[in-house]
Amino acid sequence: xxxxxxxxxxSVLHDGHKELIRKAFEEGDxxxxxxxxxxxxxxxxxxxxxxxIRRKGLEEFLSSxxxxxxVFEIDDIYGPRDLMDPADVxxxxxxxxxxxxxxxxxxxxxxxxxxxxxxxxxxxxFDDSKISxxxxxxxxxxxxxxxxxxxxxxxxxxxxxVEAVRSVMERIFGDVRITPLDVCTGVPEQPFxxxxxxxxxxxxxxxxxxxxxxxxxxAGVFETPFGLYxxxxxxxxxxxxxxxxxxxxxxxxxxxxxxxVREGDTVGEAVKKVYGNTDIGKKQGAIGLLSKxxxxxxALTEQSVTAAMVPRIWDE
Numbered sequence: 001x002x003x004x005x006x007x008x009x010x011s012v013l014h015d016g017h018k019e020l021i022r023k024a025f026e027e028g029d030x031x032x033x034x035x036x037x038x039x040x041x042x043x044x045x046x047x048x049x050x051x052x053i054r055r056k057g058l059e060e061f062l063s064s065x066x067x068x069x070x071v072f073e074i075d076d077i078y079g080p081r082d083l084m085d086p087a088d089v090x091x092x093x094x095x096x097x098x099x100x101x102x103x104x105x106x107x108x109x110x111x112x113x114x115x116x117x118x119x120x121x122x123x124x125x126f127d128d129s130k131i132s133x134x135x136x137x138x139x140x141x142x143x144x145x146x147x148x149x150x151x152x153x154x155x156x157x158x159x160x161x162v163e164a165v166r167s168v169m170e171r172i173f174g175d176v177r178i179t180p181l182d183v184c185t186g187v188p189e190q191p192f193x194x195x196x197x198x199x200x201x202x203x204x205x206x207x208x209x210x211x212x213x214x215x216x217x218x219a220g221v222f223e224t225p226f227g228l229y230x231x232x233x234x235x236x237x238x239x240x241x242x243x244x245x246x247x248x249x250x251x252x253x254x255x256x257x258x259x260x261v262r263e264g265d266t267v268g269e270a271v272k273k274v275y276g277n278t279d280i281g282k283k284q285g286a287i288g289l290l291s292k293x294x295x296x297x298x299a300l301t302e303q304s305v306t307a308a309m310v311p312r313i314w315d316e
Contacts, residue, residue, distance in 0.1 A: 002030075003031075004027040004030070004088065004090075005024070005087040005115070006021060006031065006033055006034070006092075007035070008034075008036070009036045010054050010058050011049050011133035012057075012133040014123075014132075014133060015131060024089075025069075029067060029068075030069065031068070031069040032079075032084065033069055033071045033072070034079045035071060035073060037051055037074065039075060046134065047134060048133070049137075049160075050159065051073070052284060052296065053298055058071060078102075081110075088116060090118070093122055097117070100115070125146075126146055127140075139153070139177050139178055140177065149175045149176050150176045151179070151211045152165065152169055152211060152213045153213070153215070154207065155183040155185075155207035156182070157180045157181070159180070160285070160298050161301055164217075164299075164305060165215050165301075167298075168309065183202075183206035184202065185218065186199065187199035187202065191218060192221055193221075193222055199220070200235040201216060201237075204216030204235040204236060211239070212239060213236055213238050213239075214236070217232065219232040219267075220232075220233070222250070228253045228262065230250060231247050232248045232300055233247050234248075234305045234307065236305075245308055246306065247304050248302075248304035249303060253270075254290070256274045257286075285297025
């Protein structure tokens, strides 16, 4: 059995990545797919989507292949030796070819047979630059490198929100380009009640400049007869000035978290004090922690974006 290996950050899985992966499946009867962990990505200074989102997108694409594969995290260019040593072929791009030499040099030192190296040409964007996740994340073009597509701004630099918008808008419009913009919300860091809707609307309004659509997303807490609830609102504005608003499902915070939020903590601060979890805003979110992974923040955000698009879909 021929084993092929391929690796990458796969921050936004684009057409270049897909060609690389397809080549690996052509070369091997079984494919090993390494994905850089968040620590390695951060050390390289790359702006990248959180690992749990990158990995899910990668695994969804791999499920369409007709051969067995395994996805594993890597924290260097060599990958886990126990997994990589049995591999026969390494698939790389012209850009990452030097890494293949380093991998084979390491194998030679350890008495392991060298990998045959299969090189895939770079996939080019509309402007003749190579397609890259970093440029996709800046909103220069869509996953396929096309710049002449629906142009959508997101009033946030949070990649969880950005990728949630990308997922929904691609299902509706096909190829789109998404531009993250760090804008002023005009509401407190921890919105309560109506400030949540106001924050979403302000984000969309402050991001629309020159774009076809702008999306504002804000999560806030609401007092109800049943306890303190979280609702996430999404506002979508078009260049004609029409705004539509939607919300995702609400969920109740545990009493200990609710008490701290009522006393002035943000949800992130309260969750950290109660559960010791950190940086939930950029990772799975409070909902991911509290639901033990049944739903994460990206999926929750997709609900609110979809709901805000419903009136537009209906009208069209």
